[in-house]
Amino acid sequence: xxxxxxxxxxxxxxxxxxxxxxxxxxxxxxxxxxWYRQDCRKEPKLLMSVYSSGNEDGRFTAQLNRASQYIxxxxxxxxxxxxxxxxxxxxxxxxxxxxxFGSGTKLNVKP
Amino acid sequence: xxxxxxxxxxxxxxxxxNVTLSCEQNLNHDAMYWYRQDPGQxxxxxxxxxxxxxxxxxxxxxxxxxSREKKESFPLTVTSAQKNPTAFYLCASxxxxxGWQETQYFGPGTRLLVL
Numbered sequence: 001x002x003x004x005x006x007x008x009x010x011x012x013x014x015x016x017x018x019x020x021x022x023x024x025x026x027x028x029x030x031x032x033x034x035w036y037r038q039d040c041r042k043e044p045k046l047l048m049s050v051y052s053s054g055n056e057d058g059r060f061t062a063q064l065n066r067a068s069q070y071i072x073x074x075x076x077x078x079x080x081x082x083x084x085x086x087x088x089x090x091x092x093x094x095x096x097x098x099x100x101f102g103s104g105t106k107l108n109v110k111p
Numbered sequence: 112x113x114x115x116x117x118x119x120x121x122x123x124x125x126x127x128x129n130v131t132l133s134c135e136q137n138l139n140h141d142a143m144y145w146y147r148q149d150p151g152q153x154x155x156x157x158x159x160x161x162x163x164x165x166x167x168x169x170x171x172x173x174x175x176x177x178s179r180e181k182k183e184s185f186p187l188t189v190t191s192a193q194k195n196p197t198a199f200y201l202c203a204s205x206x207x208x209x210g211w212q213e214t215q216y217f218g219p220g221t222r223l224l225v226l
Contacts, residue, residue, distance in 0.1 A: 008151070034214055043201055043217035044154075087153070089214075096142075096161050096208045099215060103153040 003027060004090050006102035014110050017078045021105045023088030024070045030100075032091035033064055033071045037084045038104060044087055047073075078109045114138065115218035117202050122223045124189065124196060132187045132221045134202030142208035143185040144215065147171060148199045157200075160185055161208045189223060197225050 006023045013019045033050035048055065050062040050071050061074040071088055085104040092098045115136040124130045136143065142161050146154040156169030160179040174193025179185055185204075189196045199222050203215040 004153075032213070041199075041222075043220050046214055046216070049212075049214070091213070093209070096159070096167075097205075097210070097213050099144075099156075101146075101154040103151070 003100040004088060004102040006086075006088055006105045008103060008105060010106040010108050012108045012110060013078055015078055015080060017109075018074065018076045019078055019107065020072055020074045021086055021088075021107075022070050022072050023090075023102050023105075024068075025088075025090045025100070026069070027090075027092060028066075028069060029092055030069075030090045031093045032097075033062075034089040034091075035060075035062055035071075035073050036087040036089060036101075038087055039084050044101075047086070075107075078107075080109050080111060083107055083109045115202060115204055115216060117200075117218035117221050119221060120219070122221055123226050124223060125226050127191045129188055129190050130223070132189070132200055132202075132223070134185045134187065134218055135183055136185075136202075136204045136218075137183060138204055138216065139182075140204035140206055140216075141182070142205045143179070144203040144205075145169075145175070145177065145185070145187045146201045146203065148201060148220075154201065157187065159208075196223050198223060 035047040036044040037047045038044040054063040059076045087104045088102040090100045118133045144159045145157040158177040160166035176188045202218040
């Protein structure tokens with residue numbers, strides 16, 4: 001079983017729509033969580049951290065559900081520029097933190 | 112500007128040839144990483160280094176080698192033993208490799224193609 005699993009999509013949505021992605025993780029000891037954005041043929045870039053109480057950054061809201069072991073990303077009022085692949089990252093702390101990257105969920109925002 | 116640079120952007124390898132991918136960072140980060148990304152797949156860890164002169168194998172180290180002689184630099188060599196090297200290679204760094212707010216920052220990547 002993979003450490004981190006995401007629906008690969010693609011999610012095809014019209015501009016202005018609200019879209020949500022989930023990401024499940026297998027190790028309950030996981031302690032930090034992030035969402036990254038990766039544009040086609042580019043490097044992943046940090047989008048936002050995910051805090052236990054949930055957090056918002058503009059049109060983006062991230063949430064963590066430890067009991068069910070998943071994190072989510074909600075995008076409101078989708079823009080064409082939001083089209084990208086969204087990677088979730090789960091981190092296990094230790095002498096050297098272990099990073100587990102999901103395969104990504106592809107989002108296409110259409111005019 | 113602080114950041115991570117990788118070169119070259121595209122690299123072509125002939126059969127039996129070793130090639131080296133460059134990764135440099137000026138973020139003063141202690142930890143550096145190399146990942147491989149294949150189309151439609153997630154990132155797989157090749158090697159990582161928490162400190163100068165020390166590095167550890169990741170999940171797919173076979174056919175690759177690294178060095179960490181300077182804090183700023185973490186070159187990756189793809190040897191002829193790596194039979195399927197065509198992929199997108201990403202270098203990343205983080206502050207220390209430890210701690211709760213630790214996250215990774217990526218360079219622009221190198222695309223390696225086999226001729």
